Amino acid sequence: MRIRMRMLSMGMAVIFLTGCGAVRQELSESREVSGPSETRKTEDGREEADGLLTREKRLELEKEALRAADQVGEVYKNAAAVSETSGVWGAAELTKEQCLEAVRLLKEAGCVSVSDHINMENYEEVLVFYDTYVSGREAEVTVYQANRDGTLTALTFVCRDGRIQTCHIGIGWRDGDTPEVTDTVVRDIAEIKLTEKGYLIYGYESAPAHSVLRQYLRVKPLSDRCRELTEKYVYGLSYVNYNVLVTNWNEDNAEDILTPCMFEDIYRIDTGENLRAENGMIPADEYERIMTQYFPVTEQQVREKCGYDKNSRSYPYEMILGKQYPPFGEVVDYTENADGTITLYVDGVWPDYDSDCAFVNRLTVRPFEDGTFRYLSNVIEKRELDIPGNQTEKGYDLPVEVGEREGAERDCFAKLQLVRDLFPAYRSGDDSSEISDEQIERAADRIAEDGCCVMADGEYAGMENYERLEAFLERAAKGEGGEEILYKISRSGMISRQKYKSDGKDLYVISAVASWQSGGEPVLNYLTRTRVKEWRVTEKGWFCYRLCVPEYPEVTEVVDGSCMVRVKPMTDENREMSERCVLPVAYKGNNLFCCDWDAEHMEELDYNGLYEYLYQMKYGENFPVEEYRGGIPAEEFESLMTEYLPVTEEELRRFAVYDGENRTYAWEMQEYSNDAPVFFSAAVPEVTDIREHEDGTVTLKVDAVCEMLLCDDAAITHEVRVRFEEDGSFRYLGNKMIYCGENGMPEYRERIRERE
Helix, strand or coil: CCCCCCCCCCCCCCCCCCEECCHHHHHCCCCCCCCCCCCCECCCCCCEEEEEEEEEHHHHHHHHHHHHHHHHHHCCCCCCCCCCCCCCEECCCCCHHHHHHHHHHHHCCCCEECCCCEECCHHHHHHHHHHHHHCCCEEEEEEEEECCCCEEEEEEEEECCCEEEEEEEEEEEEEECCCEEEEEEEEEEECCCCCCCCCEEEEECCCCCCCCCCEHHHCCCCCCHHHHHHHHHHHHCCCCCCCCCCCCCCCCCCCHCCCHHHHHHHHHHCCCCCCCCEEEEEEEHHHHHHHHCCCCCHHHHHHHCCCECCCCCCEECCCCCCCCCEEEEEEEEEEECCCEEEEEEEEEHHHHHCCCEEEEEEEEEECCCCCCCEEEEEEEECCCCCCCCCCCHHCCCCCCCHHHHHHHHHHHHHHHHCHHCCCCCHHHHCCCCCCHHHHHHHHHHHHHHHCCCEEEEECCCCCEHHHHHHHHHHHHHHHCCCEEEECCCCCCCCCCEEEECCCCCCCCEEEEEEEEECCCCEEEEEEEEEEEEEEECCCCCCEEECCCCCCCCCCCCCEECCCECCCCCCCHHHHHHHHHHCCCCCCCCCCCCCCCCCEEEEECCCCCHHHHHHHHCCCCCCCHHHCCCCCCEEHHHHHHHHHHHHCCHHHHHHHEEECCCCCCCCCCCCHHHCCHHHHCCCCEEEEEEEEEEECCEEEEEEEEEEECCEEECCCCCEEEEEEEECCCCCEEEECCCCCCCCCCCCCCCCCHHHHC
């Protein structure tokens, strides 16, 4: 994914499913001897995992796995390598021949054995197990997998009383030849089936986080010739990143499938190595040689479709980022034609959606004497599942026309040159110095002189020449075509260019970012084109829109395509009050602006969480985390709190978490586990109205601008009452909630109090 977006999770694990199965995924998800089932004890004191796998049984399986490892010890011998990150013992990466030898040795020892792209030996035992399971009888079978990373996996299926579990045991190696158990994971299976082709596909009741939807094993063998053809012609291609396999094409229209992102896979097929693009560009000679070698296209067609840069005689590198749950192709039959070509009959295997024949391809290739080949045509037909849609239908990762790329590069480079004297350190490749607000504002002013829409970096930055974007959006809302460009200058010295383009029906964003590379030359960091799913302009002047992004079932995490741009600038007075009184505290890690309170009702505030934000506001420096890990001295805590809030020392000791013996107030760092909802804690408070009262106090009306997920310029509204002193300081007197959002105020989680 190359558009700007946020993944609302701790990360994403993407697995490409090929070969014998996805059982390796289980090892990567857990390092514990555990499972989802609760452990209980029988009358004789033995531990029983929900009635299927006792502790004694797990230990027995581990011993069997170690005995099996002894059978293949010679294959792994003298190849010890300890992973510094996980502590798992493994051998150096095994070759396919070594994996074949390990599978053979395990077969001779009477074990069911398999490895990636290698047929399962003694597979009949798995077929017997499945038949026994279907008949409702007890059964057990263990499959051993020799992994390319030098580890060994023992996967045991156990069924009893109509239920089924797996016990996944990982084996590593110490000192090159001593096997050790590194993982034992027990899980309940929710569903399992054996397909006619021989795929065992199963899903867990509680799938590991970021895991595949279903696991699988190819039980029945695939012919050696079909495996050979699959590895050479099919394994390197994707069903989801470009259209080679998902559209019908031949030599007459092959140029229609050309996209920049496909080069990375074709390069790997040609060289057997991963692509390394210097400065994000690929020399034209190499690019065109490979593309015209593997497809019936001309150099001119490649240049027109893949973003050729005539000035540098190179092509941009567009990285492919893995998507969850992709199908993979498998040659199940073939025809050697009289003209020397080969027609491959390919099944699209999609285990995550319970299919080993989601669709079928008829892919024709022409092999050459030097070992290379050329794809000549493809025909695809739907069978059990819909064919993956192309990117145009999905609306993201859309192809960028050559003219658009050239225009983005030309504009961005021109703007960098225009302000180059303001960022001398960044121009020389030194990004260690900080760009001041004054420098950024001067750069924005200079770009604005050309009549462009431009914004500096910052929460309350105003847009210069905003009337142009405002007029464009008004025309687009009426169904008129047109375009407008917005430039943004970041604190890192980069310039972004957002080109909004309406075709009268849909709105698109062509987003580019450029910066200085070492040596003083400008470089285009990335360029994307994305369709806007929905958009609106609010009364306050915010342009709120959602980009098309991957959705379930393509991904299971929420991908956030929400974007907000303030078109109409704030008033200077509102901006000043926002920066001075509400932004330093905001909504993360404290609830000062998230509940009703005044001088008579101070008990609901999270004082322990609030302290660090008041500290940073008063002293203008980062909070000294290490200094206060053991607690905040009472004198410091109470002095700061009573300065900013109408609260007494006695009230603080009652309402906050206070240690009277050590005279300290508790404090701990904000973490994922004790944070408020991520999307709301990132909201920015924005003063929209200021009312002065006869008693000298001031009420600030504040909207929480929440871009993440909500895409709302008033997710909540509250009023903050303050009193300003003659010396310029001020004191918070109260907060009143006016609007708490459509679904109510997100629940606040006190980082300390809830833990006690």
